Amino acid sequence: MGKVNTIQDTENEIVEEFGLFDSWDDKYEYIIDLGKRLPPLDDKYKVDENKVRGCQSTVWLHADYKDGYIYFSADSDAVIVKGLISMLIRVLTNHTPDEILNAKLEFIDRIGMTKHLAQTRSNGLLSMVKQMKNFALAYKLKMESNGN
Amino acid sequence: MATIEEVQPAIDIVSVRKQFPILERLVKGKPLVYLDNAATTQKPQSVIDALTSYYSGYNANIHRGIHTLAEEATAAFEATRDAVQQFINAATREEIIFTRGTTEGINLVAATWGRQNVGKGDEVIISGMEHHSNIVPWQILCEEKGAILKVIPVNEAGELQMDVFHSLLNSKTKIVAIVHASNALGTINPIKEIVAAAHNAGAVVLVDGAQSTVHMDIDVQNLDCDFFALSAHKLYGPTGVGVLYGKKHILESMPPYMGGGEMIKEVTFEKTTYNDLPYKYEAGTPNIADVIAFKAAMDFMESIGKENIARHEQVLLNYATEELQKINGLKIIGQSKHKTGVISFVIDNIHPQDIGILLDNQGIAVRTGHHCTQPLMSRFCIPGTTRASFAVYSTIDEVNALVAGLHKVVKMLS
CATH class of the missing domain: 3.90.1150.10 (Aspartate Aminotransferase, domain 1)
Known part of the structure; x- marks a missing residue:
């Protein structure tokens, strides 16, 4: 399958959408809305090894691999974090491990999120990115060893 | 209202x-609406000025130098000790030991008094509302010694269940380490009652005063606690400075904590004799600037009352x-x-x-x-x-x- 949109395309879309908002109140309302609309994660995936470390709230991240593409799903008990994951998923899901590993994810900086979130919370965001890339790396290595 | x-x-x-x-x-x-004062308080101009005037006027290492700057710095450093003694009403200035903060004070007691006095099967009492810094040092000690950690439970209102506390005390209880005011709930614990009961059972008491000292008048002699630990940055002072108060006869009986300069009288490769209190527990060059500025913070509090x-x-x-x-x-x-x-x-x-x-x-x-x-x-x-x-x-x-x-x-x- 795979998406027509590149990771960069989706990043640009998000930056454009955020450009429509005048204030951070509006941006947060949008993120909260994204969080509320994130499809629920099956309870069977809410296990310790899917927990993202470095977050003040509990975040679970799950990845499926099918025909060369990775599909992410996630949940959190905090809604803003859920909104942030929702954006990360929108950018990274349905891409190959290589595409995910090479993603620069500059949109996080470009929408002002790294600067706006306190360092500790920003770290939580970076932890999520790291975990998504770890999934990609794991699948990549698995596929390579299967291929040999 | x-x-x-x-x-x-x-x-x-x-x-x-x-x-x-x-x-x-x-x-x-x-x-800015700053309502995170239990994490750290902001600093008045007088504290900031004390830091800069030390570094720009009389920065020197203390206690050793013979020159003017060293004497000025030493006098200012020791003046803070006197101010702390008065601030918490300790009996003598030797009972005031400078640390990096409350956490170090608690660890110091666990590693010295604790190692010396807590043995296999002995009991240490803490409470269910302790900060991790008043839990983990005692867990480490108990694990090392085969001692048992007992916890006073907390009721629905967020108060200690004092009846359970009294029933936990026995002849095996060596130390009660208890928070004066809870950082998470604000609850002020009945320290005098705890100290009296613990002493009756033959145990000593360490009070974690990190959250209480900024909110109330502390009188360690009146509380009759054996140790009291506090942090300067929670009472309008600089970060990286704390105080461990200990009763003089107990501090004297304890082994040293860290070895190094300042804490010794004489060193040979065969044997070292240790310095007198409080220097026995102040190895190495201390946080001179921040200790000096801490006095300005206490002066600020006294000026308001x-x-x-x-x-x-x-x-x-x-x-x-x-x-x-x-x-x-x-x-x-x-x-x-x-x-x-x-x-x-x-x-x-x-x-x-x-x-x-x-x-x-x-x-x-x-x-x-x-x-x-x-x-x-x-x-x-x-x-x-x-x-x-x-x-x-x-x-x-x-x-x-x-x-x-x-x-x-x-x-x-x-």
């Missing part, structure tokens, strides 16, 4: 706030308690009648982290999370709370800003 008029006589809030330059800054384009500060904070606490309870779904965690200016709460179906982020966006600084008291959060079956904590410069207007901010947060999230 207290009115604004009743607040004013206690302190001149305008002139107090003028002494804190940071309070003039904007956060996210809005005036500890009672006036406490009264001001109680008015804010009472007002905030009343106003916050009007918010739908809000529940205050920690409902003891005896509290410091700390108010911890949860709101139905809203994660504290979301509250913290959205309040920050309005320039309001609160603390969210487990407050380094995970066992206490488990006790209340919550992942964490949002905590607002007051200081001498906090105002009714700031409480109103918090309440308005929370209304907005609830609206945005529902």
Whole structure:
């Protein structure tokens, strides 16, 4: 399958959408809305090894691999974090491990999120990115060893 | 309910706030509302000036040098020790040991007195509302010695179950390590009762005073505790400085903590003799600048008056308690009648982290999370709370800003 949109395309879309908002109140309302609309994660995936470390709230991240593409799903008990994951998923899901590993994810900086979130919370965001890339790396290595 | 008029006589809030330059800054384009004082307080200009005048005027290593700068620095450093002695009413200046903070003070006692006096099968008592820094050092000690850690449970109001405490005490109890005022709930514990009962059972008592010293007048002789640990940065002083108070005869009987310069009398490769108190526990070059500036912080508190500060904070606490309870779904965690200016709460179906982020966006600084008291959060079956904590410069207007901010947060999230 795979998406027509590149990771960069989706990043640009998000930056454009955020450009429509005048204030951070509006941006947060949008993120909260994204969080509320994130499809629920099956309870069977809410296990310790899917927990993202470095977050003040509990975040679970799950990845499926099918025909060369990775599909992410996630949940959190905090809604803003859920909104942030929702954006990360929108950018990274349905891409190959290589595409995910090479993603620069500059949109996080470009929408002002790294600067706006306190360092500790920003770290939580970076932890999520790291975990998504770890999934990609794991699948990549698995596929390579299967291929040999 | 207290009115604004009743607040004013206690302190001149305008002139107090003028002494804190940071309070003039904007956060996210809005005036800073700083309600995270239990994490650390802001610093008055006098403390900032004391730091710069030390570094620009008489920076030198202390106790050893013979030159003028060293003498000036030593005099200023030791003047802080005298000020601390008076501030907490210790019997002698030798009982005042400078540390990096409360955490180091507790670790020092666990590693010295603890190792010397706690053995296999002995018991150490802490409580269910301890900060991790008054849990982990004792766990390490108990694990090493085969001793048993006992915990005084906390009731629904966030108070110690004193009847259980009394039943825990026995001849095996060696030390009771207890928080004076809870950082997460604000509860003030009955230290005098705890000390009297522990002494009766032959145990010593360490009081974690990190949260209490800024809110009330501390008299270690009156409390009769054996150890009392505090942090300067929680009482308008610099970070990286703390005090461990210990009764002189106990400190004298304890082995040294860290070895190095300053803590010795004479060193040969065969044997070292240790320095007298308090230097025996102050190995290495101390945090000279911050210790010196700590005196300015205590002077600041004395200039306002500890009672006036406490009264001001109680008015804010009472007002905030009343106003916050009007918010739908809000529940205050920690409902003891005896509290410091700390108010911890949860709101139905809203994660504290979301509250913290959205309040920050309005320039309001609160603390969210487990407050380094995970066992206490488990006790209340919550992942964490949002905590607002007051200081001498906090105002009714700031409480109103918090309440308005929370209304907005609830609206945005529902």
